[in-house]
Amino acid sequence: MTHHDLTGRTALVTGGAQGLGEGMARALAAAGATVVIADLQDEAAASVAASLGEGHGAVHLDVTDEAGWEAAVAAAVERTGRLDIVVNNAGVEVSSLAADVEVSDIRTMLDVNVLGTALGIKHALRTMRPGGAAGHGGSIVNISSVAATIAFPGIPIYSATKAAVDRLTRVAAMEAGKLGWGVRVNCVYPGLVPTAMGQGLAVDMATLGLFESPEAAVGAVVELTPLGRLGEVADMADAVVFLASDAARFITGTGLSVDGGMGM
Template sequence: MTAFDLTGRRALVTGGAQGLGEGMAQALAAAGASVVVGDLQDDAAAAVAASLGVGHTSVHLDVTDEESWSAAVDAATSALGGLDVVVNNAGIEISNLITEVTADEIRRQLDVNVLGTALGVKHALLAMRPGGSAGNGGTIINVASVAATIAFPGISIYSATKSAIDRLTRVAAMESGKLGYGVRVNCIYPGLVPTAMGAGLADDMARLGLFGSAEEAVEAVVSLTPSGRLGEVRDMADAVVFLASDASRFVNGIGLPVDGGMGM
């Protein structure tokens, strides 16, 4: 057994039906955790859970809805016999220039990225704190972005929401510690990963006239990254396993860059 072994841990991953969330669910399961895949896409979430093997399941979850959160956490805790890890991964990105962004685009990103994560932190703490439905402490991992640490054009609102997640993470960690909840709260800052969302972002940069093509936008990101490449899903997933494991037992209230140095 190593410090990264998650055998016996119970985890809920939001936005787990695709992209980074799917990769995080796979990595947690591979490390030994039992995983509940939470997502609006019921069929896709169920397929991911089935691909993980026996002992894993899925749950319908609209992260913007408090009742949905309460039901999902109850279902996950019941299905797994407890809850030790919550990964708040669900998020959206809508590219636009500041002068063109609409109120609906702003609200949508605030609802999913900020409200959704805040509700996730709330209900994870309620479940994992002493006297909660799980009650044995645990860890919360929020997914921010390198966009919280750099000024990249076309993603002003997305960047603002991810900066909010960083602040939320740190305050939640302090509250948890002060109140003796026994729950660590951290976040990661993923760099650009060529998932559907990442590819869409590159296309948007060209559409908005900020770069000559999607390829040029990607080249700009790589040129800003000391590691000289885009991120991979496994890079982000491995960081989540680290923060969920005993290897990070004294890591609390931090934002961990997983961006190849882009945001330094």
């Protein structure tokens, strides 16, 4: 057994039906955790859960809905009697120049990225703390972004919401520690990964006139990255497994940059 072994633990991953969330769910399962995928995409979530093998599951969740969170964590606890890991990964990004932001897009990103993460932290803490439905402590991993640490054009509101995820993480970690709840709260700052969201972002940058082409936008990101490449899903997933594991047992309230040095 290694410090990264998650055997016997239960993890809930939001937005786990595709992209980074799917990769995180697969990595947690590979480390031994029982994984519950919480997503709006019911069929895709169920398909991913089934592909992980027996014991894993999926639950419908709109992260902006409090009743939905109550049902999702209850379903995770009912599956194994535990909830040890919550990964708040679900997020949305709408590109725009700061001079052209739409109120509806601002509200969407605030609702999913900030409210959704805040509710995930809330219900994870209430479930994991002493006296909660699981009550054995645990680890919360929130997914921020390198956009929270740099001034990259075309994503002003997304960047602001991901900076908010960092602040939520640190305050929740402080409270959980001070109150002796045994829950660690950390976040990850992923760099650009060529998932559907990442590829869409590159197209948006060209559409906004910030770069000559999507390829030029990607090239600019690579040029800003000391390690000289885009991120991979596995890079982000491995970081989540680490923060969820006993290898990170004395780490809380931190933001782990997994961006090839782009945000240094």
